[in-house]
Amino acid sequence: MTIRFGVIGTGAIGREHIDRITNTLSGGRIVAVTDVNQDAANQVVNQFGLDAVVYPDDKALLEDKNIDAVLVASWGSAHEASVLGAIEAGKYVFCEKPLATTAEGCMRIVEAEMKHGKRLVQVGFMRRYDSGYVQLKEAIEGNVVGEPLMIHCAHRNADVHERYTTDMAITDTLIHEIDVLHWLVNDDYKWVEVIFPKKTKHALDHLQDPQMIIFETKTGLHISVEVFVNCKFGYDIQCEVVCEEGTLKLPEVPNVLVKKEAQLRVPLLMDWKLRFIDAYDKELQDFMDSIARTGQPQGPTAWDGYIAAVTADACVRAQQTGKRESISLIDKPAFYYPPSEI
Amino acid sequence: MTIRFGVIGTGAIGREHIDRITNTLSGGRIVAVTDVNQDAANQVVNQFGLDAVVYPDDKALLEDKNIDAVLVASWGSAHEASVLGAIEAGKYVFCEKPLATTAEGCMRIVEAEMKHGKRLVQVGFMRRYDSGYVQLKEAIEGNVVGEPLMIHCAHRNADVHERYTTDMAITDTLIHEIDVLHWLVNDDYKWVEVIFPKKTKHALDHLQDPQMIIFETKTGLHISVEVFVNCKFGYDIQCEVVCEEGTLKLPEVPNVLVKKEAQLRVPLLMDWKLRFIDAYDKELQDFMDSIARTGQPQGPTAWDGYIAAVTADACVRAQQTGKRESISLIDKPAFYYPPSEI
């Protein structure tokens, strides 16, 4: 079975997914594309030698009966409408983050999907497919060192463009920890607090950098995340889980060990795209394989998209108030529990 | 362009490649299979849901005009005939090691390929596609720490089956170092010596284990490889290159870091198949991509297969004589130099 994709949004991320489906992964084919910039859409078809229809807009694309799944890679504010349209048309959806820009928008998608009656949507939270996080999750579930009590994380970027604002530390950067950490410990967030440490001289005036984000979960787990987006030295993702009988730590990215000029040196990544490049491949391959095998995607759900939106909102409030802000989710619908947990 | 594969040999390795081409990689399709065990061939077609012809033997398969490339994964002694047949038929060949069981057999393939006039053959030396070795090669070619002078390696398997004999430490195990090391430093072997250290109690009577293999290259580089196939603790590949201004070391396989019971513990691989699983994918994807892009495979050549055969022969002689054995290659044909080096 080959899954026929229609791609909405042919910017940088859209093109990467098109390349991936066309030239790296197995089981999928791009049969249609659209973009607000029609030229860009046409150009992509040529660039990758696609046998694909170029539609004027997502509405037209969603009417194409030859499309099995829609890949949403447009601007964030356009996601909700495309995803709702795809569900309406009964198509599978792989949607880049955010699922929608508001919690309410995410809920509308959740409700539409439940009404449809089976899972169609997967959100592009790729970290769950990273081998390091998978090893952490296995160790936690295998009870290797007992119950988790605390998680210490860092999310460091070498630098950011000048349009990056203080709230984007949450919505663009922390958003990945928000998703992966609640999945990791199978828990929900209770409150969040944001502290602004001494600011680096490398951040522009309008940007608070670094930031410390502190969560408590429903079961009392303490989580702290350093977000530092002008750390200069590299792209660096840290995660240590402190448990009742020991600790678990995400491995460093492997690289050649060089001894030179009185130092042991191991190269670090500068480009964030390379850190999770395998995870990007795996999330999309899993999306296709799961649909082919079970008729439903198995990755991050629309409900996970809703959690991320509610949590990010609380984090941004916490940036503004300097106080602990509650994170209140509605009850998780049975629809989103894995069969084994119902 | 989709490359249509005919597979000769549907044993364990053959099935893995079929699975890879069918379910993981992009750009290839299995259209024919054959195996000395016809039932096995039929079963594979069912198992992977292939739309493929089952041929009674490689001769019949090679006559199929719909086949672009042949994947040879039969017993080693059958490789030469299949590869020669494929060249005769003008088909591409991806041949698992060994290319042929004798240096003369390899030379016949080299000559047939040169007569054909362009490269058709790639040998399955996957380590050249491992990210660690690639990083080593880049560091050497980038002159990060100057000219290589010595290489210290270890190739350790947790254990081996009882039919594993002393010479297989060369032909099945060291063979990977033989290929990857001369590629790494772009040099040829001059002599080899084999030393048998104290034998582990975990080796059966008929098997000398561990072994130390010492090479000198044409330019005087010193290479030592520990081969230890009943090391019990894991599958462990080490490579350190000592250069004029520093050293380069292959990274360890990354894994979660556990602190527990008074120890820092990092899991090691036990199963050799997992160590180079990415490299297996990459070598075959590169085979397909290179053919699609340039009309010729770019990976390890028939000439590399010849080098491996000549070198392995000398190593086995050195096991028997306990002395330094010369490694004599004929002059490398211009055909096998990269265009940039001619």
Place this chain on the structure above:
Amino acid sequence: MTIRFGVIGTGAIGREHIDRITNTLSGGRIVAVTDVNQDAANQVVNQFGLDAVVYPDDKALLEDKNIDAVLVASWGSAHEASVLGAIEAGKYVFCEKPLATTAEGCMRIVEAEMKHGKRLVQVGFMRRYDSGYVQLKEAIEGNVVGEPLMIHCAHRNADVHERYTTDMAITDTLIHEIDVLHWLVNDDYKWVEVIFPKKTKHALDHLQDPQMIIFETKTGLHISVEVFVNCKFGYDIQCEVVCEEGTLKLPEVPNVLVKKEAQLRVPLLMDWKLRFIDAYDKELQDFMDSIARTGQPQGPTAWDGYIAAVTADACVRAQQTGKRESISLIDKPAFYYPPSEI
């Protein structure tokens, strides 16, 4: 010059220092001891073969003109009186933590020492002599990666006795971070907050364990310290300083690397005494050497003892209120600035 020591308190720590001065270090000699338990004092003299007078109490010992320096290793509540008595007698004092059990007591010592006119007192904060912290300090002062912005620490003990209470996480455990961190970044604390994460099942009912302590310094540096005293797996001290151009991390304690049973394993310390054993030697050797060379000790001062007391008080309040508590020091007297900084 040999420094003649009178030791007040011959319990476990007192005996260790006596052993150190007698059998390991150079330049000191025990000439007098006292303990509330007179038998214990006599026994120590025999055990170490000392040529030393046993006094009935610290008052009598302090009158001995043959004593150059007093080593205070009695119960914490007795420290203040002994130290004041030693200053009164014009003797040098090496005082184990705490200098006094209250900030006011510490201030009385500070004032007495200033009145005396030159430094006599060193407090036993040994971490400043640990080679790892010294390397961190050199890297910070050498501006290796720019200005510090955040410090992430952990202080983990395998377990504690049943009399260990929640406030002792501050006064017995965190007290070392309190001293070493302000020294490390040459800054003062501004406020502290204590968070109680999910409690480990290995802690007795009366004890909150683990705890997260968060400081902000005068210059805005963010410091977080995990204190976890029933972590089971070992004695583990972590310190990472995040700076404007990179990070600095305390090295792990070196130990033999073992590959065994599918794991890389490195032994961790279980016994806290072994972690800083070199630092204990160095602090006392430095005390003796500095007095011999300059007439004054150069290690942690009475003022540092005062900082520790004020800060620990605020931390204990923060444990009780769950809120940010201010840390207010009086102005640092010129007397305690190094000559170069006045």
Place this chain on the structure above:
Amino acid sequence: MTIRFGVIGTGAIGREHIDRITNTLSGGRIVAVTDVNQDAANQVVNQFGLDAVVYPDDKALLEDKNIDAVLVASWGSAHEASVLGAIEAGKYVFCEKPLATTAEGCMRIVEAEMKHGKRLVQVGFMRRYDSGYVQLKEAIEGNVVGEPLMIHCAHRNADVHERYTTDMAITDTLIHEIDVLHWLVNDDYKWVEVIFPKKTKHALDHLQDPQMIIFETKTGLHISVEVFVNCKFGYDIQCEVVCEEGTLKLPEVPNVLVKKEAQLRVPLLMDWKLRFIDAYDKELQDFMDSIARTGQPQGPTAWDGYIAAVTADACVRAQQTGKRESISLIDKPAFYYPPSEI
């Protein structure tokens, strides 16, 4: 008990030991010195403020009844006579390597000591006191990973002075591995072979650098040591013991971990003196403590000095012949077995 030392040879190493005994260690005192350069001897007395007699030569010094132990730190060729004289005078001797410049000279010392009837001599092989080697030895004797089969070592110096010759790679450099490795595995050497790899451009014409030295022991253990004395990047000591159930590896020297400019960097030592600085202290403290406690030194014996001399001779022959050279020791006298092994 204070051990009164007479020092023969007040060059660099002699002065370091004088400093150590006077200012760092406990239990010793320098009471006499001599040097072929009388001015140097006088200057040392002033420099360290010693209360010590300056003798015109070692003969005069050895007659001083107030001397308990002699520290021999003169030129290698003068060692034998001084050590024999000290034994004759019934004094303890701490002798820097080499014990004597010939195997015959070492044997004369062994015989003199046996005739004296109890151990007097300790040779300055400090590595046995390094915590890393001690951990290796404990792991081997504790059977942590079974019986040793192979040892892979490297001994790398950043650079050497221009008077350093090819044989000094054995007598000045490898000599430390020669001693520590046979102690580590409690085995004797059988043969040695020396291979000269490609020469570094950083070595002067007269010097073969690097060198590979290969040993086989009596029980069949394979040992290889890379000696590379112009490696440029640092002073680097490696030792990996491969055993029947796993491997053991000497830890790296701990240092602050710096992330900076796209690299993880850990400083390496450049100065060899710093690598074993703790071991230098411990060997001499142990010499004094053992004498005080048991009346005999417990460290490396005159017999170990003889082993080192015989082995180094064979290594130098192997450099010249390019062949395997036998290492033949006479039978080890019962005198030199630890009581437990007789």
